[in-house]
Amino acid sequence: MIDVYTIILVGVATLVGALCVVLGLVGRKPADLTILSVALVEVLLLVQVVIALIAPAVGNPPTGNLGEFWVYLVSACLMPPAAIVWALTDRTRWSTVVLGVGALAIAVMAYRMNQIWNVQLA
């Protein structure tokens, strides 16, 4: 993982999460803004997958356990689509909040993944 990209991923995911939670609590149903913002987080995660595939080959191997890292990353990639499906089938303010919860979970997981890659020892 690249530290700069982690900051971007964690930052965007946190912002999207906070946005969706707030919009949900004030009563907004899932809409373009909320759903697409979570889709953006998924795109950033997919870019992270590419980075993680390439990084060890260009001199940035993980210090921590690679398997554990991928378990986190794969789990993370499954969450935004699940949240979006939830929001599309159940169009209430609460599913907007659920979108936010999913995005915030991604933020935490991205932080943990960076720890595994750059800090922890395998």
Added chain:
Amino acid sequence: MSTPRPARPRLHGPARILVAVYAVLAVAATGRSAFQIVDRFDEAPIAFSLSAAAAVVYIVATLALALRWDRVAWITIGFELIGVLVIGTLSLVAPAVLGLPDGEFIARVLGPEGAAFGRAGTVWAIYGLGYLLVPLALPIIGLLYLRHRRRAARV
């Protein structure tokens, strides 16, 4: 005279958030414990086995909340609360029992090899500190929600 209840009433709004957070925790706990068992079970077999049991219970709790299996929900969420309190306390005062590293307090709790964030970190270690204390808060909220639902049903 009571009106007939629908076969599967829709889940109350805020309860859906509870289900969502439980689902996230279930996925996180299952992924991590499955990997730990496959990769390094012998390092902390007791802690990792408990972690796997916790993950299964989280999955069942998520389903129970979503599908309104009230009795199963009470049992699983209650089990989790007891689990996080007991294992959390043990991980602080008697870590060797769980196969967690012993020694200087801050290092063995918060350090890179420690109980909360390290290689042997599990969902319930240090009251779920490695998961932002969500494993501690969630069953409390869950039980309060179940109690609220049970009282509302008696009206």
